[in-house]
Amino acid sequence: GAGVSQSPRYKVAKRGQDVALRCDPISGHVSLFWYQQALGQGPEFLTYFQNEAQLDKSGLPSDRFFAERPEGSVSTLKIQRTQQEDSAVYLCASSPGHAGELFFGEGSRLTVL
């Protein structure tokens, strides 16, 4: 596709539910990033994939957060047993290589009630 595609755009979950957020990066981009953006804040790094390899997951806030990119293209961010503090916009970005030249998707807004 022309850009990074994320789904769902909006997700409302009850506390304790599991959620899965999908990202389809720009074709040919080997690098894929997940960021979390709380209201009024800048994006915070969660994890990084180079092709199918997860090279950095240092930003994942807890073991409830899990990300995968099994075939080096589409990625899924899974949050288990959601908590209210997980409410945020989850941004996926892909890059042809450099860590800073990111192309962001429109984000998935998660609201945990």
Next chain:
Amino acid sequence: QKEVEQNSGPLSVPEGAIASLNCTYSDRGSQSFFWYRQYSGKSPELIMFIYSNGDKEDGRFTAQLNKASQYVSLLIRDSQPSDSATYLCAVNGPNSGYALNFGKGTSLLVTP
């Protein structure tokens, strides 16, 4: 102390004026510096990057980097109402690995 600091604003400038957005960072080893623009309800988009001390110009935008002072700025000349957005400063270096460290952003309002 957050690694990347920005004044949250809002910074209000009249149409046609120069808008000056500033950012400081704490990691002296930082090597790459980026400015992203984020419209309300939208995702960030890259508008400029700079790696070397000095100025880098791209159309109405000029990025300025001073590594000794750990300071990076973005100037927007001939500001337009369509420039009204939040501007995010982001920094990367050996100590941040693959992560891009973002500031909170500065809200810019260009008034007609």
